[in-house]
Amino acid sequence: MWQALYDELRDLRFVVIAIALDKSADDARPWIEKAAPTYPVLIDTQHVVADLYNIVNVPTALWIDERGRIVRPNDVVFGTDTFKHITNLESARPLAAVRAWARGETSGFAASETRGLQTLPTALDQQARAEFGLAEWLARHGARDAAERHFVRAGELAPHDFTIRRGSMPIRGIDPMGPQFREMLQAWVGGGRPYYRPLPDTRG
């Protein structure tokens, strides 16, 4: 999905690193093999990166500069307009912003702006991640019923965390595109809460 962007910008000391928050490498494999990316696509079955960066949905993108500093925090960025009819989010503007950053036309946000735009985890978010982590381990070791209890608890603690609520569905044998997901999404959005909340543009 990001190959064209990477091909275009790679000579500018720019790299795309994609992280698959999937239950197994095999779940992500068909997508990766079809895209045949030359940038790294890493598999994160235990949601290590979601925990480290407080990622609660996909796609979530961050900009990290040459010195390893976050210069644009968690944002929703789609690489194509495939889901535009559902999300109302288009890809052209955020991708243009990435290009401008790679070319040095913008340096991203200043530190204080970045901090102001970050969403930091609450104690409940971290508790939910612990419940998810335990559930994922239990599921992997065949303790299905115990795993289910902890997955449910994780979702109750962090109802806004789709990496937990939707991301656990394939592990639990629930269709992540099916009625249970649509019901969950409808309840969430129906309650006046946004499914995706994009950040403002970076200044050029």
Added chain:
Amino acid sequence: MFTIIEGGGERPVDARVEDGRVRLSADALREALGWELHDGTLCNDTMCVPLPAGSRLGEAGAAFVGVSAGERAQTLGSLIAPDFTLSDLAGRPHMLSSYRGRKVFMVAWASW
């Protein structure tokens, strides 16, 4: 055997579950969590805390050691991108910090 799940890894420790509490031996506590017991107080490299009244039940013989919201907030607020190592489809490990010197567009996605 009891399993501690932490930081994307797991390790077996000498522990048992009794009455909904996880009981670790002092050796297991030091080895697994880096805490030592001194006169009813747990200490690691940076702090000491009174012994908690009880640990959470480790169902089916495992417990997840999470990181507190405060610690996460502090790390993220520093704006230094937290480092991690994950493998690609071929099993080759990649460390985020090994991409220093390049601008990184990091994007989380999923097949779901």
